[in-house]
Amino acid sequence: MSNKTIAKFACLVILVTAANALMVSCSHASSSGRRGVRSEEFSQSFETPIEVGRIESPEVLESSGLAASQCQPNVYWTHNDSGDDAFVFAMTLAGKHLGTWRVTNAANLDWEDMSVAKATDGTCYLYIGDIGNNKLAKVELMVYRVKEPAVSNSDRMSTRKNPLRTHPAEAMIFRYSDTPHNAETLIVHPASGDIYVLTKRVDGPSLVFKMTPQFGSSQTIVAAKVGEVSVPSVPNGLLTGGAISPDGKHVILCDYSAGYELILGEAANFDEIWKSPPVRLDIGERTIGEAVTFAPDGAAVIATSEKKHAEIFEIKKK
Numbered sequence: 001m002s003n004k005t006i007a008k009f010a011c012l013v014i015l016v017t018a019a020n021a022l023m024v025s026c027s028h029a030s031s032s033g034r035r036g037v038r039s040e041e042f043s044q045s046f047e048t049p050i051e052v053g054r055i056e057s058p059e060v061l062e063s064s065g066l067a068a069s070q071c072q073p074n075v076y077w078t079h080n081d082s083g084d085d086a087f088v089f090a091m092t093l094a095g096k097h098l099g100t101w102r103v104t105n106a107a108n109l110d111w112e113d114m115s116v117a118k119a120t121d122g123t124c125y126l127y128i129g130d131i132g133n134n135k136l137a138k139v140e141l142m143v144y145r146v147k148e149p150a151v152s153n154s155d156r157m158s159t160r161k162n163p164l165r166t167h168p169a170e171a172m173i174f175r176y177s178d179t180p181h182n183a184e185t186l187i188v189h190p191a192s193g194d195i196y197v198l199t200k201r202v203d204g205p206s207l208v209f210k211m212t213p214q215f216g217s218s219q220t221i222v223a224a225k226v227g228e229v230s231v232p233s234v235p236n237g238l239l240t241g242g243a244i245s246p247d248g249k250h251v252i253l254c255d256y257s258a259g260y261e262l263i264l265g266e267a268a269n270f271d272e273i274w275k276s277p278p279v280r281l282d283i284g285e286r287t288i289g290e291a292v293t294f295a296p297d298g299a300a301v302i303a304t305s306e307k308k309h310a311e312i313f314e315i316k317k318k
Contacts, residue, residue, distance in 0.1 A: 041232075042282045043261060046301070049284035049313040053094030055304065059160050060089050062306040064184070065114035065241065066291035071124035075151055078291065078304065082110040082132060087160055090151050093295075093302065095312050099155030102163040103128070106144045106171070110134075113186040113241055113291070116148065117193060124148040128169075129186030131197055136180045143186065143195060144169045145215050170215035174223050181207065184290060185242040185253065189270060197223060198253070201237035205230035206253075208274050227274030229253065231260045240290040245298040252281070252301050254292040259283035259301060259315070284313030 055063060055078070062081040069075040074092050086106040090098035110132025118124045130142040146169040149155075158164045172195075185198035185206075199207045209223035230236045233255055242253040251262040251273055259281035264273045283292060286305035293302050301315040 041280055043279045045318055046281055047316045047318055049282055049315045051311050052314045053312045054309045055095045057089055057097040061308050063304040063310055064112055064290045066293045066304055067114045067116040068293050068296045070116055070118045070296055071148060072151055077126060079111050079114060084108055097156050098151050100158045100160055100163045101149050101166045103146055103166050104168045106169040112184040115186055115188040117188045117190055127188050131183040133180055133182045139180055140173050140175050140220055143172045172215045172221060174211055174221040176209055176223050177225055184240045187242050187244050189244055190246055190248050198239050200239055202235045204237050206237040206239045226271045229274055231278045232280050233257055241292045243293040245294045247298055252292055254289055256289055259292055283315055
């Protein structure tokens with residue numbers, strides 16, 4: 001276990017202890033086994049989480065990002081947290097290993113989340129957020145975009161020692177419009193291609209920053225603040241992952257304890273979604289939950305955890 005993972009686990013224990021103390025009035029166990037949350041407080045629009053598999057690859061020790069392919073059936077992508085090199089791993093929903101790729105022209109300083117989006121010409125791209133900034137020492141951060149590799153049956157023999165290689169990645173350097181932030185949530189709008197980064201905070205709600213993609217430019221992009229998200233949890237801004245549904249009308253977010261759904265409603269402007277109240281969603285008993293996404297058709301939420309052979313949970317919409 002890496003020092004960063006140990007630190008995260010210690011932080012998680014402290015946060016859970018504090019949350020339980022603050023919510024002692026409802027401290028009986030819910031149907032999912034969590035303390036401090038009644039089962040009726042979870043969204044009734046989703047079914048109970050089901051463990052559909054485990055991550056087969058022994059090289060995925062910290063599934064920090066998760067994304068479902070929009071171009072290949074039953075292909076999911078994940079990556080490790082900092083401490084690994086620039087690798088992405090393909091797997092099925094059940095966790096069967098499909099291949100390991102080194103992302104060409106990229107470095108993993110602190111990869112925290114990923115997303116998949118399809119361009120107007122039908123090409124699918126992986127977006128990887130090198131957005132971790134625990135010590136707030138980095139003013140400039142990075143988002144990579146790389147063409148999604150085509151997965152074949154022979155690719156499952158690839159590992160970190162003998163990886164396949166992606167097309168060259170394009171980089172986009174950005175900074176926040178105010179001060180440096182730590183973040184673990186990167187989401188890409190499926191229609192506009194706009195990129196959103198949601199900060200991870202213990203002292204207030206998560207801040208939402210938006211960028212229009214400009215990959216390949218040497219200029220630093222300024223991410224503009226467009227909203228805040230306060231989830232029904234303690235702390236209320238400790239977000240660790242997220243995704244936008246394929247239809248662009250739902251956002252799923254997660255922290256260490258649960259998932260949270262935001263719904264756009266009838267608003268034409270997507271950024272109105274950050275004003276909607278997040279609804280708590282049971283996404284399974286994860287050890288250190290940092291990765292969540294929608295299924296390719298948007299009919300389910302998929303979640304993983306940071307540990308070797310981590311469980312994969314599917315939470316279907318009713």
